[in-house]
Amino acid sequence: MDATNPLVTTPSPLRASRVRPGRRVADRALRISCLVATVVGAVVLGSILLMLIVEGIRGLSPTLFTQPTPGPGSEGGGIANAILGSLVLTTIGIVVATPVGVMAGTYLAEYGRGSKLADIIRFLNDVLLSAPSILIGLFVYTLMVRPMGTYSGWAGGVALAIIAVPVIVRTTEDMLRLVPGTLREAGAALGAPPSKVITSVTWRAASSGIVTGIILALARIAGETAPLLFTALNNNSWFSPNLMGGVANLPVMIYQFALSPYPNWQGLAWAGALLITTTILALSIIARLVIKPQNAR
């Protein structure tokens, strides 16, 4: 450890006596406890991944991607309907959230500079960013499930969109602010109106950052469970394209199956958990790779 910091080299025996033992003990304790904290963090992540891989591979079966979830007590089955449902729900979520989030972020960064309203919206967006997702589930339940009288994939998609919007707003605004003002001025000097400058100059300059925000939002909503419990719920039947009634999805399937007494359900839950976690970790890593050239500039 000492080698990393040239300013605190190991003292020679003669000088060591000048450092009070109390100071040395405090310093040693800090270094060791910081190292232990980091190791604990890494061990927990490793243990989670190990658990997922061991149990998930045990849960893999040839019918996993071809059959829908089995009913209580019946053998075999797969999670094909849950995978498809999750894809549809997250797609609805991200398709709804992207235009809203990018436009709102654009307003905050381009039009709302210095305005009080923009300050308030920016602040509340930050609050919404870490709001409990279960409250968003309750909101969409009241807004959509109650009036429509049934759980639906649309409600699930909207709930996911509400979670994704603040993430996209935040990254879009941050990335647009990194674009130098001279680019905008150059565009305006050519006679382009503000909307033209934004769409073909600033957005283009910030595109990789905005895409990163969308990928991060995707990673965030792909594993969300709580809001889906009250909106999309789940069902065991094959996917139906009108999205009314419950729509099977991976997170709720994992929740219900992991706590069930049937071994084949538990196996499917583990397989689903492995699938969803690898997808999300891959998305997070991709998002970091996309943002890299942006930071280097």
Add this chain to the structure above:
Amino acid sequence: MPALSQSIAIAETRSTPRRGPSRGLDAVFRTCSYAAALLVLLVLAGILGSILYGGWPVFREFGFGFLTSSAWNIGTEQYGALVAVIGTLASAVIALLIGVPVSLGIAIFLTQLCPGWARKPVAMTIELLAAVPSIIYGMWGLFIFAPIFARFVQIPLSNLVEGLPVVGTLLYARVPSGVGIFTAGIILAIMIVPFIASIARDMLDQIPTVLRESAYGIGCTTWEVVRHVLVPQAAVSIIGAIMLGLGRALGETMAVTFVVGNANRLSASIFDPSSTIASRIANEFNEADGLQLNALMALGCILFVITFIVLIVARLLTRRVRAA
């Protein structure tokens, strides 16, 4: 900016005919972005409005007694929030007590002690912990952590403290199954560590190197540099980061639902199963009807108030520093 608008104004007077359709488009674009930004406000208002509307019958029926009653009886339609509120606060406090030292340790390790080559991978590992969905933490907590915890901590500890005053009630597990408020607190701690650690790391990185080097120059040890130079500099924003973690711990649902035990019981022992607001809503909402549904919505209101106060304070603390 004035120069920009002037130049546009001049351009407009010269070529008015060509500018017509484009200006209309411009206004539409501007209005769209304005509307999208307002939507963020509307959503927040909608969340508050919908749970207030849903919880109103319960607030009207039980009044302030809803907060102080520990009843949760579906048969007699008696509902009180006390157990869930205490469970929420207790698990969040345990999470902070465990999570804050660990995350500060990680932040200090990453900024002060870690050799350069290891910095990026270690930071990435910690950040990936934040991306793992909460339901996975729940499964890990229930299937991996709880059995180990019951066997190596709860059972020996229960045997040790049985019959003793105070600690005997506080640490005695009637059913040493590994699930309970304390386990929920530990899982929450693991979940908030990446958030607090990454914000704290950013704040420590922002402190000018000169300050650090001059402290080392007069012979300070690493501990003294951290204690007397870095912590005072970053204190406000670190408190903001901790509040942010607290907000997350209060509202976390799925992981807690797995490990908290879901009992409506007021117990003095931190090892006994209980519930939090979020776990109760997640557990009962789909089968709830009538007044029970309203009671769950009312619990949601309480959660909204608690978390939003915490989050607003957190954002104010972290923002003030960024502006300075």
